[in-house]
Amino acid sequence: DDLWRYVAVYAVPTAEVQQRLLSVLLHDERIRALQHLPYSTVSYVWGAKYQQSNQWALETLAMAMDPAAVHTRAQAQAWLQLKGYAPSVLKIGALTRLGGRLGSANIAFDDHPGEKRFSDRIET
Incomplete structure (x- = not known):
């Protein structure tokens, strides 16, 4: 709702990655294997309390690979950490976090480590 600029990137996985992903995506049971509720738009990347869609996609990629x-x-x-994956780090102040939490059922910050959360560093 507050788009500053439009930037898009796409990457086509190698044929090997595509095949491995396809073997997961064609089976309902495997697709759901790493799906977790509840959902949080800003879930902590290395946490288990919540999950967001990008997390599910990355974790499913790890399972496929x-x-x-x-x-x-x-x-x-x-596996993602071993492969060098680094999450995006958002700078979100305390009042914005509070407003987000109060204004939306799908936003929670309580899974982020205190030292990062209280320094306004949200890794998602």
Whole structure:
């Protein structure tokens, strides 16, 4: 609602990644394996309390790329960290966090570590 500029990026996965993802996406059970409720738009990237859609996509990618080792969200997050994944860091002040939490059922910050949250660093 407050778009500053429009920037878009797309990347086409390699054929190998596409095949591995397809093997997951064609099976309802595998698609839902790492899906978690409740949902938070700004869930902590390395947390387990909430999940947002980008988290699910990345964790599912981890499962697709290493199906022998990744069966849980914690294993998927460990795989992502091992591969060097770094989340976006948003600078969101206390009043904005409070307003977001009060104004929307799908925004929660209580899963972010205190030292990061109280320094206005939201890793999502």
